[in-house]
Amino acid sequence: MTTTLSNKRSAGTTSSVAQEIYRGANLESSEQEWMDMLSGAIDNGSAAVTIFGNLDFFTPGHVGHVVIRDISPSRLDSLPPIELPANPQQAQPASARTLTFRFDTVVEAQDHFAEQLICCFEEAEVEDGVTHSAEALIQGSLNSMGSLIVDGLKVIYAKFLEKNPPFAADLVLCLGRLPQELVFPWAMDMARQALASDRVDLREAGVRAFENWGGDAAVEAIQSYLPSESVSWLSRYAKQVLRDLAD
Amino acid sequence: MEYLGRKVTPKKWEVTEYTGSDGVRADAITIDLKTDSDEVSTWLCEATLSDSAEGEHDHKDVENVVLLFAAVMERLDKVSLVLLPYGDCHKAGCTVQQTPENGFTEIDDLKPRHHDIQQLDMSRLCWLANTIAKAVRDDNGLLVLYSKRQVADIVWQAIRDNRLSTDDLREKMRTELIKLKQG
Numbered sequence: 522m523t524t525t526l527s528n529k530r531s532a533g534t535t536s537s538v539a540q541e542i543y544r545g546a547n548l549e550s551s552e553q554e555w556m557d558m559l560s561g562a563i564d565n566g567s568a569a570v571t572i573f574g575n576l577d578f579f580t581p582g583h584v585g586h587v588v589i590r591d592i593s594p595s596r597l598d599s600l601p602p603i604e605l606p607a608n609p610q611q612a613q614p615a616s617a618r619t620l621t622f623r624f625d626t627v628v629e630a631q632d633h634f635a636e637q638l639i640c641c642f643e644e645a646e647v648e649d650g651v652t653h654s655a656e657a658l659i660q661g662s663l664n665s666m667g668s669l670i671v672d673g674l675k676v677i678y679a680k681f682l683e684k685n686p687p688f689a690a691d692l693v694l695c696l697g698r699l700p701q702e703l704v705f706p707w708a709m710d711m712a713r714q715a716l717a718s719d720r721v722d723l724r725e726a727g728v729r730a731f732e733n734w735g736g737d738a739a740v741e742a743i744q745s746y747l748p749s750e751s752v753s754w755l756s757r758y759a760k761q762v763l764r765d766l767a768d
Numbered sequence: 769m770e771y772l773g774r775k776v777t778p779k780k781w782e783v784t785e786y787t788g789s790d791g792v793r794a795d796a797i798t799i800d801l802k803t804d805s806d807e808v809s810t811w812l813c814e815a816t817l818s819d820s821a822e823g824e825h826d827h828k829d830v831e832n833v834v835l836l837f838a839a840v841m842e843r844l845d846k847v848s849l850v851l852l853p854y855g856d857c858h859k860a861g862c863t864v865q866q867t868p869e870n871g872f873t874e875i876d877d878l879k880p881r882h883h884d885i886q887q888l889d890m891s892r893l894c895w896l897a898n899t900i901a902k903a904v905r906d907d908n909g910l911l912v913l914y915s916k917r918q919v920a921d922i923v924w925q926a927i928r929d930n931r932l933s934t935d936d937l938r939e940k941m942r943t944e945l946i947k948l949k950q951g
Contacts, residue, residue, distance in 0.1 A: 648777075649775075649777070649841075649845045649846055649847065649848070650837070650838070650841030650842055650843055650844075650845040650847075650941075651841070651842050651843070652842050652843055652940065698843075721779050721782050722779045725778075725779055729846070732846075732915065732916060733916070752782070753906075753907035754778050754904060754907045754911055754913060755778075757907065757913065758846075758913045758915065761913070761915045761918070762915055765915050765916075765917035765918070768917070
């Protein structure tokens, strides 16, 4: 019986990093223990790591996602394949004997996140009163990868503004639905950019993001944008939001 | 005056570079005016619109329609409605039928307000689309917008009046409402 840790770059193989990780853990280790071991093992290779995972990180079939900073794709590709013996002490169902890891560089991780985000927006647009799948994706990714995702979101937003403004509007709407502590202050800059757009969908998204966040900064942003609003219903809505925020 | 309230997404009804000044986006029709068995679902309400652009409209009864939509939302959010003049629908050849059995709501006293605009064909659907587009673009009092806070106030009042229970609300909606009203 064998357990395979597979690197997504080469099916059925894994890296020496994964071998080291595997030696220190078993399938019953907690997520935090795995995180610590992943960090330790990769730190030994002089690379800083950011690890993406969640509470069902090691459930059968789940893909662990390891983002390694300061490593080139070619070096990741050159890590040797290895097959690991299963721990005989553990009675695991067959489906649990394979753990799949994604090993990514920062750029790859950001690209992967962008692909997922685009899929969410292609699947459905953001509707009033309906939770959108992009919200959970963004929140989960921000919680686990922090600044790496913030940087990625800024790049994605700039691309959306240029090539797909409806997605940019949907992104601002989703960010507006997330807790301030997770998205401030950078999301406010995105919402301000949206307010300055010549597109009504973006400006509306900006107003609604600030409506959700509230606070002095929201009042200030809407007040300074309002005189330039040429669409009557949106101007009326923004004025109502200002009244609401003043209460 | 009586109106038929229909939930819409105003931004979809704005002109774009490819619709021209009086065109309507296909998404507006296929999403906001999605038909089922050639019918469009609406809710009857009363409103008094001011003749002047600056005048105040009386939309008090429209809040009942807002409540209908808010009560089934997953989360607290704004509600945008267009008010279709009941008499104009008839004049345009639309068949309007009271259909309380199709009004899916936990608020029993509002069920009789449900009306379907029936037997829609291309020309009648176009009339509806043009009426909504005009309401949005002219902002003539037929487009009513309720902010998240206003929606919260309406739902909260309905709960206080025992027309609705917090148990009837979706979990996220309930949590956000309580947070906003008591937080």
